[in-house]
Amino acid sequence: MSSRFDLKAQLRRWSQPLRLLATTWWRRQSPSRQDRFATLGPLISVLLFLAAIILAFWYLRNEEIEREQEAVKRDTEIAQKQIQLRLIENQEQLVRIAREIATRATDTHDFNTQASTWARDRPEITHVTWLNNRRERRASVSAAGYQADSLMALEGSDPSMPAGHPGSAAESAFQLVKERRQPAYSQAFSDANNTMVFQVQVPLIDRTGFSGVLIAEYTVEGLLRYYVPSDVAVRHAIAVLDSRDMIVASTVTPMPGQKLKKPSIFHEVPLAPAFNGLVLRGQGYRTSVGLISNTLFWMVVALSVLTVWMLLGTWKHMRRRMQAQNALINETNFRRAMENSMLTGMRAMDMESRISYVNPAFCAMTGFSEGELIGRKPPFPYWPPDRYEENARLLQQEIQGRSPAGGAEVKVMRKDGTTFDARMYVSPLIDPKGKQTGWMTSMTNITEAKRVRDQLSASHERFTTVLEGLDAAVSVLSVQQGELLFANRSYRLWFGADPKGHAMLAGGKLGRSKEDPDHDEEVDDYSGLPAQPLMEVGSDPREVYIDSLEMWFDVRARYLQWTDGRLAQMLIATDITARRRAEEQAAQQAEKAQVTSRLMTMGEMASSVAHELNQPLTAITNYCNGMVSRVRNDQIGKDDLLAALEKTAKQAQRAGQIIHRIRNFVKRSEPQRAPSQAHDIVEDAVELAGIELRRRNVAIHTYVAQRLPTLLVDPILIEQVLMNLLKNAAEAIDNAGLPVSRRHIELRVVPKHTPELGANIEFSVTDMGPGLPEEVIERMYEAFFSTKADGMGIGLGLCRSIVESHQGRIRAENLYNGSAIVGCRFAFTIPVEIPRHEAPGTAQNTAETP
Numbered sequence: 118m119s120s121r122f123d124l125k126a127q128l129r130r131w132s133q134p135l136r137l138l139a140t141t142w143w144r145r146q147s148p149s150r151q152d153r154f155a156t157l158g159p160l161i162s163v164l165l166f167l168a169a170i171i172l173a174f175w176y177l178r179n180e181e182i183e184r185e186q187e188a189v190k191r192d193t194e195i196a197q198k199q200i201q202l203r204l205i206e207n208q209e210q211l212v213r214i215a216r217e218i219a220t221r222a223t224d225t226h227d228f229n230t231q232a233s234t235w236a237r238d239r240p241e242i243t244h245v246t247w248l249n250n251r252r253e254r255r256a257s258v259s260a261a262g263y264q265a266d267s268l269m270a271l272e273g274s275d276p277s278m279p280a281g282h283p284g285s286a287a288e289s290a291f292q293l294v295k296e297r298r299q300p301a302y303s304q305a306f307s308d309a310n311n312t313m314v315f316q317v318q319v320p321l322i323d324r325t326g327f328s329g330v331l332i333a334e335y336t337v338e339g340l341l342r343y344y345v346p347s348d349v350a351v352r353h354a355i356a357v358l359d360s361r362d363m364i365v366a367s368t369v370t371p372m373p374g375q376k377l378k379k380p381s382i383f384h385e386v387p388l389a390p391a392f393n394g395l396v397l398r399g400q401g402y403r404t405s406v407g408l409i410s411n412t413l414f415w416m417v418v419a420l421s422v423l424t425v426w427m428l429l430g431t432w433k434h435m436r437r438r439m440q441a442q443n444a445l446i447n448e449t450n451f452r453r454a455m456e457n458s459m460l461t462g463m464r465a466m467d468m469e470s471r472i473s474y475v476n477p478a479f480c481a482m483t484g485f486s487e488g489e490l491i492g493r494k495p496p497f498p499y500w501p502p503d504r505y506e507e508n509a510r511l512l513q514q515e516i517q518g519r520s521p522a523g524g525a526e527v528k529v530m531r532k533d534g535t536t537f538d539a540r541m542y543v544s545p546l547i548d549p550k551g552k553q554t555g556w557m558t559s560m561t562n563i564t565e566a567k568r569v570r571d572q573l574s575a576s577h578e579r580f581t582t583v584l585e586g587l588d589a590a591v592s593v594l595s596v597q598q599g600e601l602l603f604a605n606r607s608y609r610l611w612f613g614a615d616p617k618g619h620a621m622l623a624g625g626k627l628g629r630s631k632e633d634p635d636h637d638e639e640v641d642d643y644s645g646l647p648a649q650p651l652m653e654v655g656s657d658p659r660e661v662y663i664d665s666l667e668m669w670f671d672v673r674a675r676y677l678q679w680t681d682g683r684l685a686q687m688l689i690a691t692d693i694t695a696r697r698r699a700e701e702q703a704a705q706q707a708e709k710a711q712v713t714s715r716l717m718t719m720g721e722m723a724s725s726v727a728h729e730l731n732q733p734l735t736a737i738t739n740y741c742n743g744m745v746s747r748v749r750n751d752q753i754g755k756d757d758l759l760a761a762l763e764k765t766a767k768q769a770q771r772a773g774q775i776i777h778r779i780r781n782f783v784k785r786s787e788p789q790r791a792p793s794q795a796h797d798i799v800e801d802a803v804e805l806a807g808i809e810l811r812r813r814n815v816a817i818h819t820y821v822a823q824r825l826p827t828l829l830v831d832p833i834l835i836e837q838v839l840m841n842l843l844k845n846a847a848e849a850i851d852n853a854g855l856p857v858s859r860r861h862i863e864l865r866v867v868p869k870h871t872p873e874l875g876a877n878i879e880f881s882v883t884d885m886g887p888g889l890p891e892e893v894i895e896r897m898y899e900a901f902f903s904t905k906a907d908g909m910g911i912g913l914g915l916c917r918s919i920v921e922s923h924q925g926r927i928r929a930e931n932l933y934n935g936s937a938i939v940g941c942r943f944a945f946t947i948p949v950e951i952p953r954h955e956a957p958g959t960a961q962n963t964a965e966t967p
Contacts, residue, residue: 193399
């Protein structure tokens with residue numbers, strides 16, 4: 118304030134000579150010249166006033182036009198916003214209904230109920246229709262809320278139906294929705310009732326892909342009638358125009374036969390969010406007449422001339438004085454209100470580094486009053502004593518204009534001795550003549566912001582330390598550029614800083630780098646990637662083998678949005694080489710156990726096999742001795758010799774088949790699944806087991822259903838399971854010393870279907886032996902558990918492993934007659950694929966007796 122009064126005093130001193138010169142010049146003029154000047158002065162004033170009046174009318178007229186234009190623009194945008202909000206709200210509701218249809222949560226009946234309720238609350242919609250991907254109508258609800266069979270019929274000529282005609286607006290929207298998998302609006306067209314409408318079509322996407330659309334049809338007139346505010350329609354005419362600039366609908370009905378004139382004031386906006394060629398136009402009309410033909414203008418001019426002529430001289434000085442006084446009061450009040458409302462501390466210094474001004478916020482921050490700061494020179498009271506040199510250096514930078522653009526961070530001491538962190542921004546003070554008079558400094562308390570920043574920095578450091586300490590490799594790769602954004606210590610140890618390691622773990626190349634010679638900056642292969650669904654859904658873990666490292670990794674991937682907004686993929690790769698090697702060793706041990714089990718089975722059956730082979734070998738010896746004896750005595754003819762030789766060959770072939778089956782059963786080979794028939798597996802198993810069964814005088818009955826589906830199994834392993842079960846059943850019967858009526862076993866192979874396992878084939882072995890105690894049933898699959906004195910306890914456990922490796926199940930149960938156990942039944946299932954046209958037929962039933 119003092120500087121302003123000093124400036125006025127200087128201006129007064131400077132203008133004093135001019136006033137003395139003007140007074141001297143006026144006194145030197147003659148009385149006539151003084152009268153001439155006195156007359157010319159008011160005339161010039163009047164002319165200037167009339168010019169001002171003319172300019173004022175011209176300005177008011179233009180301002181009225183501008184106000185009308187702004188009003189039309191505002192009302193048009195209000196109407197656009199109301200229609201836009203309604204269209205967006207309806208689209209969101211349709212997307213929700215479409216999602217329920219696609220997930221099978223809504224059937225046709227539920228859709229009719231839901232769509233009827235929804236359509237009754239939206240009078241702008243003519244109907245809501247559900248079409249499948251073949252454009253067949255599943256359901257259609259009219260605006261009245263009931264099912265309309267005549268709506269959207271494929272065989273009719275309804276223009277609202279996307280019937281496959283390329284020129285149809287509905288068909289174009291249908292093809293656009295099918296291609297983009299996003300909601301789309303059609304072009305405006307006339308429906309069957311000659312009403313201008315347009316459609317919004319929402320895709321139905323299920324697990325099989327595009328399954329149809331959900332169509333809602335809007336009437337253009339309905340949108341204007343219900344969603345243009347009534348006060349807007351009262352003030353201005355709102356119309357919808359098509360792409361040919363023809364009016365489709367309007368809030369004002371034109372007179373019949375009257376040619377429409379283009380309004381002088383109008384504003385056009387697109388009918389968002391449809392963007393289908395329809396334009397919303399608001400129009401207004403000027404009400405003022407021309408400036409020259411306005412009688413009121415001339416009356417005002419005349420009265421103004423009289424008023425100015427009488428009052429100009431009296432009021433001129435008073436009016437200027439009042440204007441200056443009011444402007445000064447307004448400026449002072451505005452400045453004071455601004456100072457009191459600011460939370461940023463403001464400090465002004467003159468060119469001598471003397472504080473000339475502080476606002477209340479600055480005083481509140483430092484705790485010093487305005488009187489304690491105004492007029493002070495450095496060092497200032499709010500400088501901490503231990504930072505005088507640093508603050509003096511920053512002050513010199515401010516005075517020299519070298520203060521950093523981002524502000525300087527300083528320590529400020531309050532009056533009570535406490536300190537806080539602050540950031541100061543400096544700008545020069547320039548007077549009206551362009552001369553610098555000082556510096557203005559703004560100060561902001563950043564203590565809390567700095568604390569949060571330090572905490573975030575510490576949290577980031579801890580997070581990085583955790584990732585660096587992981588044994589798993591963690592990497593993040595940009596999808597578009599193929600740039601490695603992050604890699605922890607384990608990744609760098611195995612792959613270095615090469616993004617190719619990420620690509621090998623991911624199973625392929627994710628992006629193209631800028632160094633790629635085929636890279637084209639104008640092509641973005643990932644511009645259509647659905648980023649949000651990708652980030653919400655992870656991928657299943659995969660096991661990947663890296664040849665260069667000779668290591669196995671368990672890889673888990675997830676898409677995420679990087680800090681700069683780019684789409685990236687994060688991989689976590691865990692070394693599972695030791696686990697894979699252990700699994701391989703376990704598989705080898707299991708294979709050895711299977712071979713050992715088969716050898717043990719053959720060892721236990723050695724006496725039976727020897728007896729079985731002894732019969733054909735004895736027969737061969739007898740035939741040979743007989744032929745030798747008869748040949749020596751010349752008592753055999755050619756036919757008898759051939760017959761004897763054929764019998765000998767048949768017995769030798771029988772012995773060879775026995776040895777061949779035993780060899781195939783016990784030889785060591787890699788487990789190999791192949792298409793196999795259940796009948797062949799059962800035949801081989803029964804042929805081998807029959808040797809032991811005949812030795813123990815146990816009969817076997819087999820039942821194999823015909824036309825069973827093909828099994829994808831290792832036949833030797835399944836044969837081993839059957840052999841083990843049959844041998845165990847025969848041993849149980851023989852050891853129990855049961856009578857002949859109970860010395861038989863039944864082997865059944867039948868198709869089954871259960872909700873848990875689906876389609877499968879069940880192999881069951883049922884004996885009439887003494888059964889198994891409950892404690893044995895509970896533990897019989899345990900390793901090295903056996904009820905035999907010389908048993909090793911690996912047979913049933915191995916059987917269970919073989920069956921479960923084929924995704925099957927094995928179970929055992931006792932058979933009861935009342936409370937007495939009359940037998941035992943072992944059954945296992947193997948899953949299969951059963952074609953629908955196949956059905957279980959008759960069965961093949963064979964029986965073998967010792």
